[in-house]
Amino acid sequence: MLLIDFLLRAINLGSRALNSPETGKNILVGINWVGLKTLYLREVQRFLKIIGQTILAPVITVLLFLAVFGIVFGSERNVAGLEYQFFLVPGLIMMATLQSAFANTSTSIIQQKIHDSILDLLVTPLNSIEIAISLIFGGVTRGVLVALSTTISLSLFVSIEIYNLWFIFIHLFASTILMSSIGMITGIWAEKFDHVSTISNFVILPLSFLSGTFFPIERFPVIIEKLSYFNPFFYILDGFRYGFTGVSHGSLSIGITVVLITNIFVISYGIFLIHIGYKLRA
16 A cells, blocks of 8 residues: 555654664654554554455445435535535545544554453553554544545546645545544543444534535524534535635634644543553553
C-alpha cells in the first residue's frame, strides 16, 4: 500500500533526522521510534486481515446510499446550486471515513481489554504519547484507505471534480485523527462491545447525519440548524465538500479553527487517560 509505505518512510526519516550524529542518541529523548513503528504496523495488519469488513463493506454501503438517493431524487434536483449527486458524494465519502477511523481504534482497544492483553501493551517500552500516536495513525490509515476506495468507486458512477485539493487533504486527515482519538477514548472507557456500539449508534451516527451529509443544514428545523453550528462534524464536512465543489455553508476559517481546537482537546484527553491507566490497569 502506497499510503502505508509513505507513513513508514516518514517514521524512518524522522528517526534518522532526530538522531545526533555525534552521540547517536535521539534528540527528542524518550521517543521510541522502533516501538512506535511496530505498534502502528500491528494496527494496520489487524484491519488488513479482514479487508472485506474494514475496507470493502464501507464501499458497498456508500454505493447503496448513492443508488437509493440517486433514484429518489434523480439528477435534476439541485441543492445549494449543485446537482444533487455532486452535493451528496463528498458527504458519503466523509461519513464512511469518520465511521471507519472511529471503529479502528475503539475495537482495537476493547478487544485487547476483553482478551486481557491490554496490559501487554502498557508494559512495553512505550510511553502514553507513543501508544496514542501509534493507535491514532492506525485509525488514520484505515480512514484514508476507506476514503480513497469510496472515492474511486463513486467516480465510476458520478463525475467527481476537485476544486481545492488542499482543503480535501486538510479535512481528511483532521477528521481521521479526530475520529481515531474519539475511538481511542471510547475503547478506553468501554467495558464491552455494546458500549462501543452505543457511542457509534447514538453519538457518532446522529452527528454525522445531522452535519449536512445528505442535505444542507438549512433544510433542518431552525433549532437543529442552530445546533449544527456547534457540531464539529459539520465543519469537517463543510470544508471537505468545499474542496470538491467550491461551495460551503459556513465560515471556512472558523471551521478549521474549531476542528483544530477539537483535535487538540480530544488527543490530549486520550493521552491523559492512557497515562493514568483509566480502566486499563487491573
